[in-house]
Amino acid sequence: DAGVTQSPTHLIKTRGQQVTLRCSPKSGHDTVSWYQQALGQGPQFIFQYYEEEERQRGNFPDRFSGHQFPNYSSELNVNALLLGDSALYLCASSLGLDIGLNGYTFGSGTRLTVV
Amino acid sequence: QQPVQSPQAVILREGEDAVINCSSSKALYSVHWYRQKHGEAPVFLMILLKGGEQKGHEKISASFNEKKQQSSLYLTASQLSYSGTYFCGTARISGSRLTFGEGTQLTVNP
Numbered sequence: 001d002a003g004v005t006q007s008p009t010h011l012i013k014t015r016g017q018q019v020t021l022r023c024s025p026k027s028g029h030d031t032v033s034w035y036q037q038a039l040g041q042g043p044q045f046i047f048q049y050y051e052e053e054e055r056q057r058g059n060f061p062d063r064f065s066g067h068q069f070p071n072y073s074s075e076l077n078v079n080a081l082l083l084g085d086s087a088l089y090l091c092a093s094s095l096g097l098d099i100g101l102n103g104y105t106f107g108s109g110t111r112l113t114v115v
Numbered sequence: 116q117q118p119v120q121s122p123q124a125v126i127l128r129e130g131e132d133a134v135i136n137c138s139s140s141k142a143l144y145s146v147h148w149y150r151q152k153h154g155e156a157p158v159f160l161m162i163l164l165k166g167g168e169q170k171g172h173e174k175i176s177a178s179f180n181e182k183k184q185q186s187s188l189y190l191t192a193s194q195l196s197y198s199g200t201y202f203c204g205t206a207r208i209s210g211s212r213l214t215f216g217e218g219t220q221l222t223v224n225p
Contacts, residue, residue, distance in 0.1 A: 033212065040217075043202070056212050058212065097210045098210045099213065101162055106149075106157045106158070
């Protein structure tokens with residue numbers, strides 16, 4: 001049973017560019033949450049998608065946007081990249097809006113480096 | 116409000132015990148514990164719910180003190196495989212996002 005799949009695994013972009021990260025949730029899960037993890041820090045919540053709508057959003061600027069498709073996969077888009085956007089971006093899937101007793105299933109992340 | 120984890124780092128010899136704490140200044144609905152090995156995805160360990168009891172397995176267990184809004188993760192008779200960074204994630208109400216602490220780096224040496 002496949003877990004959470006994220007692509008690409010690594011990415012290098014230049015300041016000002018735009019980037020799209022992709023996530024396929026664990027089979028049977030319908031909710032996708034995105035987290036940003038800076039080096040040596042805990043994951044910070046970006047937003048959550050359920051039924052193709054953004055349901056919750058963390059303290060991130062509008063440069064960060066997302067989408068969820070009918071097959072529950074999701075994309076994270078970041079515009080006008082800044083050096084400070086360099087981080088590991090984690091996708092976490094779950095069933096329903098409540099994380100529930102089984103917690104999140106995380107992907108291995110996309111390492112974004114902005115130069 | 117980000118929960119505070121302590122200690123920031125701990126080094127053990129195989130077979131020793133460790134306790135990792137997670138404290139919040141706000142009332143919590145649930146506390147999650149995850150372990151992340153270098154270059155890998157965080158892996159869910161367990162969840163403690165408001166009003167719930169201590170949970171876990173024989174060697175990794177956790178408790179949640181509602182009066183103090185503090186959770187503790189207990190690792191007994193540590194194994195090399197326990198090495199990694201442990202994160203607590205807290206939720207203030209059912210269905211809300213998790214807010215993670217900064218993590219506790221655990222190293223178990225032979």
